[in-house]
């Protein structure tokens with residue numbers, strides 16, 4: 001029996017959401033949304049079910065937010081959700097082909113030609129997702145346990161024609177998803193895992209050595225539900241687009257994707273390794289140094305030159321993806337921007353639907369909140385949504401706090417957060433600290449709520465903030481910064497390891513003295 005509690009949130013202009021919280025007998029809080037969106041542009045469009053809000057909201061693990069929110073997406077509820085429970089409108093983007101996540105979706109791509117420009121629709125709705133797939137996975141993350149052992153007997157997945165459905169039994173046919181050229185082709189059995197890099201909502205990333213050419217690669221493992229051919233099929237389709245993205249200075253190079261249902265039931269994606277890691281990682285290392293009081297919190301690592309270079313790299317990467325492949329990233333955030341010690345900024349995690357990943361990872365706490373107001377409202381979204389996210393990311397880097405939830409002002413759940421993005425004034429750099437007029441103006445132009453007034457990628461690439469630091473000597477300075485960051489990351493690792501060793505020794509010593517006391521007492 002469920003005990004139902006209806007939470008009326010603030011009446012959200014443009015969102016108008018009612019939250020129902022179901023309290024199961026075992027105490028687990030499940031929140032079910034019935035959302036009604038009234039917006040002039042989407043009026044009359046009945047597009048989605050409960051998963052749409054889940055996916056459109058891009059709900060991710062965000063460590064700071066404590067409340068575990070599990071949207072209830074079981075079969076009964078799916079049946080119960082009527083078209084009037086509309087949340088998000090699929091954008092009608094006439095000039096681009098939308099690569100839908102599901103074959104039943106209204107926006108299925110009609111062509112399998114990989115040269116056809118297509119948008120990988122990271123937020124397509126969830127029509128057709130079977131209840132089992134939406135409920136899939138209690139996301140046990142696998143992949144890093146076999147450190148230092150080569151992975152054996154895994155096969156690449158075959159890429160089916162788009163019209164054809166890929167059943168898991170045919171999924172382990174030999175390969176076409178293997179990178180851009182034959183030199184990129186990496187056999188999994190030639191990899192030796194070196195250690196875990198990080199874990200996200202969808203899976204785990206480890207560092208691995210490709211023995212034949214001594215190359216370090218990043219290996220991402222995404223567990224998938226057994227026999228879920230829909231999900232696997234879709235991932236294959238999306239990865240087939242990603243694999244065609246040619247190497248670019250600001251894009252992480254894709255080396256291949258693999259799947260073997262008989263062994264681990266996981267999809268493995270191999271990509272270029274970035275030795276300074278992602279911006280969120282660098283920010284956490286910085287915060288740890290501040291905590292240890294070895295550096296002052298008044299002196300951010302992300303100075304104006306660094307921000308200019310990061311912004312320039314992100315904008316160039318976005319521009320390339322869109323111009324060449326009509327891919328909109330849709331998930332610009334610190335963990336998807338990587339840096340290497342050569343001073344290169346690289347975008348990762350584009351092209352595979354977050355919707356799909358969320359359906360795999362099913363539970364989430366907190367939110368990814370870099371989503372633009374027009375996306376939340378279900379309006380037509382464009383590449384300018386990524387510009388908004390870039391603005392938020394810059395504020396977070398220079399202040400160390402997420403702009404819509406830091407400073408002890410954590411949103412009261414996802415809906416509160418969404419309404420803040422839609423209804424509250426645009427995020428700004430905080431007053432009371434001195435930021436240059438170029439940086440301030442750049443952020444302000446990214447964070448304009450009306451998408452039409454927001455600056456375009458091209459305008460921002462010519463902004464004073466970018467031009468100010470575009471000389472070769474500034475590039476050199478940035479390379480120097482990256483090298484310094486790399487050494488700081490190493491130092492942080494060493495400090496953490498030493499602290500761990502000390503703690504282990506202390507525990508051992510305590511145990512010994514306890515044993516000694518016990519034996520003295522008994523004797």
Ligand SMILES: Nc1ncnc2c1ncn2[C@@H]1O[C@H](COP(=O)(O)OP(=O)(O)OP(=O)(O)O)[C@@H](O)[C@H]1O
Nearest residue numbers: 060198199200201202203205218272273274278335
């Ligand atoms: N190619 C790479 N080189 C170096 N580090 C990487 C690479 N790819 C990912 N990482 C690191 O691994 C971490 C986990 O990445 P992953 O893509 O699984 O999740 P995420 O981006 O943090 O979160 P989410 O799954 O919610 O998008 C990242 O935060 C990043 O620090």
